[in-house]
Amino acid sequence: MIIALQLGLLYAVMALGVYLTYRVLDFPDLTVDGSFTTGASVTSVLIVGGQSPLLATVAGLLAGAVAGCVTGLLHTAGRINPLLAGILTQIALYSINLRIMGKANVPLLGQTTLLSPLRDSGQLTTWVGVGVFAGVVLAVGLVTVWFLGTDMGVALRATGDNEAMASSQGVSVDRAKVLGLTISNALVGLCGALVAQFAGFADISMGIGLIVAGLASVIIGQALLSGRTVWVAVVAVVLGSIVYRGVIQIALGVGLNPNDMKLISAVLVVVALVLPRTAPLRQWRRLRASRVAVPDLTETDAPEAAAPTGEAAR
Amino acid sequence: MLRLTGIRKVFYPHSVNERVALRSIDLHLAPGDFVTVIGSNGAGKSTLLNVISGRILADAGDVVIDGQSVTRMPEYRRARMVARVFQDPMAGTAPHLTIEENLSIAHARGRGSGLRRAITRAKRARFREELATLELGLEDRLGTPVGMLSGGQRQALSLLMATYVQPKILLLDEHTAALDPSRAALISRLTTVAIERNHLTALMVTHNMSQALAMGNRLVMMHDGAIVLDVPAAEKDRLTPQHLLDEFARIKGAAFSDRTLLD
Ligand SMILES: Nc1ncnc2c1ncn2[C@@H]1O[C@H](COP(=O)(O)OP(=O)(O)OP(=O)(O)O)[C@@H](O)[C@H]1O
Ligand SMILES: [Mg+2]
Numbered sequence A: 001m002i003i004a005l006q007l008g009l010l011y012a013v014m015a016l017g018v019y020l021t022y023r024v025l026d027f028p029d030l031t032v033d034g035s036f037t038t039g040a041s042v043t044s045v046l047i048v049g050g051q052s053p054l055l056a057t058v059a060g061l062l063a064g065a066v067a068g069c070v071t072g073l074l075h076t077a078g079r080i081n082p083l084l085a086g087i088l089t090q091i092a093l094y095s096i097n098l099r100i101m102g103k104a105n106v107p108l109l110g111q112t113t114l115l116s117p118l119r120d121s122g123q124l125t126t127w128v129g130v131g132v133f134a135g136v137v138l139a140v141g142l143v144t145v146w147f148l149g150t151d152m153g154v155a156l157r158a159t160g161d162n163e164a165m166a167s168s169q170g171v172s173v174d175r176a177k178v179l180g181l182t183i184s185n186a187l188v189g190l191c192g193a194l195v196a197q198f199a200g201f202a203d204i205s206m207g208i209g210l211i212v213a214g215l216a217s218v219i220i221g222q223a224l225l226s227g228r229t230v231w232v233a234v235v236a237v238v239l240g241s242i243v244y245r246g247v248i249q250i251a252l253g254v255g256l257n258p259n260d261m262k263l264i265s266a267v268l269v270v271v272a273l274v275l276p277r278t279a280p281l282r283q284w285r286r287l288r289a290s291r292v293a294v295p296d297l298t299e300t301d302a303p304e305a306a307a308p309t310g311e312a313a314r
Numbered sequence B: 001m002l003r004l005t006g007i008r009k010v011f012y013p014h015s016v017n018e019r020v021a022l023r024s025i026d027l028h029l030a031p032g033d034f035v036t037v038i039g040s041n042g043a044g045k046s047t048l049l050n051v052i053s054g055r056i057l058a059d060a061g062d063v064v065i066d067g068q069s070v071t072r073m074p075e076y077r078r079a080r081m082v083a084r085v086f087q088d089p090m091a092g093t094a095p096h097l098t099i100e101e102n103l104s105i106a107h108a109r110g111r112g113s114g115l116r117r118a119i120t121r122a123k124r125a126r127f128r129e130e131l132a133t134l135e136l137g138l139e140d141r142l143g144t145p146v147g148m149l150s151g152g153q154r155q156a157l158s159l160l161m162a163t164y165v166q167p168k169i170l171l172l173d174e175h176t177a178a179l180d181p182s183r184a185a186l187i188s189r190l191t192t193v194a195i196e197r198n199h200l201t202a203l204m205v206t207h208n209m210s211q212a213l214a215m216g217n218r219l220v221m222m223h224d225g226a227i228v229l230d231v232p233a234a235e236k237d238r239l240t241p242q243h244l245l246d247e248f249a250r251i252k253g254a255a256f257s258d259r260t261l262l263d
Helices: A003-027 A033-047 A054-075 A083-099 A116-120 A127-148 A151-161 A163-168 A175-197 A208-226 A229-253 A259-277 A279-292 A308-311 B045-053 B100-109 B121-132 B153-162 B179-197 B209-214 B242-263
Strands: A105-107 A201-203 B002-011 B019-029 B036-038 B060-064 B082-087 B167-174 B201-205 B217-223 B226-231
Touching: A003 A033, A003 A151, A003 A175, A003 A229, A033 A083, A033 A105, A033 A175, A033 A201, A033 A208, A054 A083, A054 A175, A054 B121, A116 A127, A116 A308, A127 A151, A127 A175, A127 A201, A151 A163, A151 A175, A151 B100, A163 A175, A163 B002, A175 A201, A208 A229, A208 A259, A208 B242, A229 A259, B002 B045, B019 B045, B019 B226, B036 B045, B036 B209, B045 B082, B045 B167, B045 B201, B082 B153, B100 B121, B100 B153, B121 B153, B153 B179, B167 B179, B209 B242, B217 B242
Parallel strands: B036 B201, B036 B217, B082 B167, B167 B201
Antiparallel strands: A105 A201, B002 B019, B002 B060, B217 B226
């Protein structure tokens, strides 16, 4: 189970990126599948080339950021539909990633990576390793919460929530979207860089279907822990990522093979999307919402749109 | 303060759906003018406000605000000069953000959004103070998501956000139409107070004749993409809703006879 916990924590970095686009910006970004591998391949190639692993990891993060920026510009400057913009970047990145690596797989065995100190002391797959990864996620999570609490972060959230309002209040929604996609894919690139060092290789296919894992983490997390503050949402994403990896690990444990995991992931997302909308859960949410609803002091009728948290669970 | 010259807007030009929304609008507002705008459905009132705010760019003509030409300036950059409240109470606020977060966006308007904290103790104190002027008790609910407020509360908040950083022009597009009479009256009162307190130049679209006469110092009637009547302050006080209805009928009749002449 330690492995599930570790993978859950590592991939939570990517899931936080997906949270920024899918949830905060309301932009379903499919760049992720490509930018993850870009982060992994840039980092791996630099490490193999003898660069310091820290520098290589930062380069992976930046490469992801560039990919996200491209999707953002395709959408804003090019007026291309969000899904299509993401797919275009993702497909283009497949070729680019192969160019970066020069082949389909770059092994990191025997190389000095950020995780070498842990690996060499035999601590990588122990609770010490878990603690280190938790530290990384904590740092990324804190930065995310901090950012979303700045003027710029709130402008980003407003853009995702009510674009017309944001624009009329002086927010450049195009800039907000490009920025959000850039930051999101920077996190995804970072995650790719870390996963490559953890797994000991970068592979051209390592990002395929990853967006589903990211969505699953965000949606499962929100189903388990719904709150309206940013930090609760961020904690929920990390929790969701860990639960998701746990479920995958259990599925592997009962004899399903790794190739079945894409199907499992997709089913998980569907369940997490549909379940909260079933009658009993909706009723429960409505009850909770009405308890915290604000009485209208001017008039008597019931407040409309009484369940923003329920809405957010879609 | 606001000068429109030869504003023209055609939707779907050169197609079967071609629709001339604004023919050639000339309008000048002096500082402190509060103009009410009336006119039938599809007259082009909302389009005119959209052209002023920058949501829609005009096909021809010039928009000049306080001596500065803003004809090509995108909406978000005009936001420091032009503020607006929409008809739909849902349109002016972000539902999943809290009252204080919404206000922080209004606070940052024109300053640009950097990496400073959106909510600080000082800002909170100011938010409380401003909300208290609405007399809706919202000052005690800074952390409540705006989606949980009623339409009237949201519209009051929209109005506060629009005037939080003093704009040069305030645009109101049927902003009381979706509310019940008592709350519409409340928002109308808050509007008058906000405009007087900040000495704003304002344009208010309404379908309510008595509201159009009771508020503002000047009245404009639009029909079929043109301004067909412009009543200055001195005459406006003498008008009654019946005058306006008669004028409506006369203009529609005129338009009708024009068409019959063409046939
Ligand atoms: N975005 C748009 N695309 C196409 N046509 C539009 C658009 N906005 C307005 N129109 C058309 O332009 C004309 C003027 O519309 P506008 O909304 O300005 O009227 P209005 O005076 O605000 O009417 P109402 O009183 O019904 O709000 C209408 O014929 C309308 O169909
Ligand atoms: Mg209108």
